[in-house]
Amino acid sequence: MARVAILNYIKRSSPVHELTGTTKLIFFIAWSVTSMVTFDTRVLLCMLVIGAVIFRISRIRISDISVVLGLAAVFLLLNNLFIYLFTPEYGVELYESRTLLFSIVGRYTVTAQQLFYHLNITLKVICVVPIALLFIACTDPSEFAASLSRIGVSYRTGYAVSLALRYTPDVQREYRNISQAQQARGIDLSGKDKLFTRLKNSVAILLPLIMSSLNRIETVSNAMELRGFGKEKKRTWYAQRGMKRSDWLTIAFAAAILTVGLTVTFWDGSRYYNPFLQ
Amino acid sequence: MKKLSVKSVVAIGIGAALFFVLGKVAIPSPVPNTNISLQYAVEAVFATLFGPIVGAFIGFIGHTLIDATSYGPWWSWIIASAFVGLVIGFVTMKLNVEEGIDSKKLIHFNVAQVIAHVLAWGLVAPVLDILIYAEPIEKLFAQGLMAAVANIITTGVVGTLLLLGYAKTVVKKGSLEKED
Numbered sequence: 001m002a003r004v005a006i007l008n009y010i011k012r013s014s015p016v017h018e019l020t021g022t023t024k025l026i027f028f029i030a031w032s033v034t035s036m037v038t039f040d041t042r043v044l045l046c047m048l049v050i051g052a053v054i055f056r057i058s059r060i061r062i063s064d065i066s067v068v069l070g071l072a073a074v075f076l077l078l079n080n081l082f083i084y085l086f087t088p089e090y091g092v093e094l095y096e097s098r099t100l101l102f103s104i105v106g107r108y109t110v111t112a113q114q115l116f117y118h119l120n121i122t123l124k125v126i127c128v129v130p131i132a133l134l135f136i137a138c139t140d141p142s143e144f145a146a147s148l149s150r151i152g153v154s155y156r157t158g159y160a161v162s163l164a165l166r167y168t169p170d171v172q173r174e175y176r177n178i179s180q181a182q183q184a185r186g187i188d189l190s191g192k193d194k195l196f197t198r199l200k201n202s203v204a205i206l207l208p209l210i211m212s213s214l215n216r217i218e219t220v221s222n223a224m225e226l227r228g229f230g231k232e233k234k235r236t237w238y239a240q241r242g243m244k245r246s247d248w249l250t251i252a253f254a255a256a257i258l259t260v261g262l263t264v265t266f267w268d269g270s271r272y273y274n275p276f277l278q
Numbered sequence: 279m280k281k282l283s284v285k286s287v288v289a290i291g292i293g294a295a296l297f298f299v300l301g302k303v304a305i306p307s308p309v310p311n312t313n314i315s316l317q318y319a320v321e322a323v324f325a326t327l328f329g330p331i332v333g334a335f336i337g338f339i340g341h342t343l344i345d346a347t348s349y350g351p352w353w354s355w356i357i358a359s360a361f362v363g364l365v366i367g368f369v370t371m372k373l374n375v376e377e378g379i380d381s382k383k384l385i386h387f388n389v390a391q392v393i394a395h396v397l398a399w400g401l402v403a404p405v406l407d408i409l410i411y412a413e414p415i416e417k418l419f420a421q422g423l424m425a426a427v428a429n430i431i432t433t434g435v436v437g438t439l440l441l442l443g444y445a446k447t448v449v450k451k452g453s454l455e456k457e458d
Contacts, residue, residue: 165343196435217288
């Protein structure tokens with residue numbers, strides 16, 4: 001298996017790291033809801049600036065996340081390209097006006113409205129990326145389950161999430177071992193074989209992986225059962241931290257972003273900000 | 279809501295870890311810049327073995343982890359992934375793969391996965407994309423169709439082979455015969 005770009009928790013000391021997982025989770029949810037709902041360029045631009053400031057404060061370096069940023073850029077580029085290829089005049093429909101800049105060939109015209117639509121859809125994704133990355137990079141995984149249960153998710157679900165995080169490296173190692181063992185036996189997954197052969201070959205890796213995972217499920221659930229998991233209605237978390245003043249301030253800030261963002265967006269009764277009809 | 283059993287909790291956790299790892303493994307597909315997503319085959323097998331709730335959570339947590347570690351969560355597709363697990367788990371609820379497997383059960387499993395993928399990528403994902411990102415319908419349905427076909431093929435081939443392999447390892451009821 002090639003080295004995969006998996007973003008991890010990066011331990012540093014910064015005001016963002018100091019916040020409890022619960023605060024960061026609430027902030028992240030409020031932030032993604034706002035960016036999903038709004039199509040208002042002004043709100044999105046403000047969020048972009050705020051996101052950049054928070055990123056500065058967090059002391060996470062661009063080089064820590066450059067691979068991830070590259071992936072996001074490719075994803076955005078492809079998405080925009082597809083939208084344009086399928087509907088080159090979608091913006092005209094959406095913003096109910098047409099300002100032709102120039103045309104390329106046939107139905108592929110370039111209008112100001114289409115460009116504005118692309119700007120908005122790109123901003124919507126770009127806004128979330130830094131906050132999502134920060135959330136992953138600044139939250140201790142073992143604290144995450146505690147934060148989930150703090151905001152009302154049942155602790156069983158929270159525990160399932162923390163099990164997923166705990167066993168990811170193990171599953172990864174096992175995948176690599178099995179895949180190398182099978183490669184030694186001549187089973188190839190790279191592009192050289194036919195598609196169907198490749199699919200069949202992947203079973204040779206997946207089946208042992210699933211069998212060992214089922215065994216692991218057996219072992220872990222027996223161990224948890226023996227320790228009385230699920231007996232009580234509530235449980236406490238070793239990694240849980242108390243809320244400080246900065247946590248409450250951040251939550252208030254998140255609530256402010258959500259309310260202000262949505263109020264500004266829906267002020268004129270539509271989620272789109274339309275500069276063309278003024 | 280019924281409480282999750284300890285085994286379900288662990289199955290969700292380890293299933294989601296599998297989904298996550300497989301989603302990050304790149305196996306090249308014939309279409310440039312796309313990869314074969316083996317994770318849906320595994321999700322389908324887990325949904326068949328452990329039921330709809332486990333299937334749905336595996337899709338949701340696993341896909342969120344994949345997205346969050348690459349370019350920020352794309353919620354509409356995450357929910358569609360959860361939906362796949364939910365539907366497959368629901369349709370195959372009475373299948374009892376643990377008691378052995380025959381061609382009828384395999385067809386049942388494949389019908390379930392086809393329904394699940396068509397609904398998830400042809401309906402749930404595009405509709406949510408329209409609501410959240412207001413993307414053009416034509417692009418979304420073309421994209422959804424491509425995803426559905428690719429996932430149906432991988433889940434159909436890999437998932438079926440995995441179930442067969444699994445059933446072989448389980449000791450069947452009444453497999454011991456009395457000697458004369």
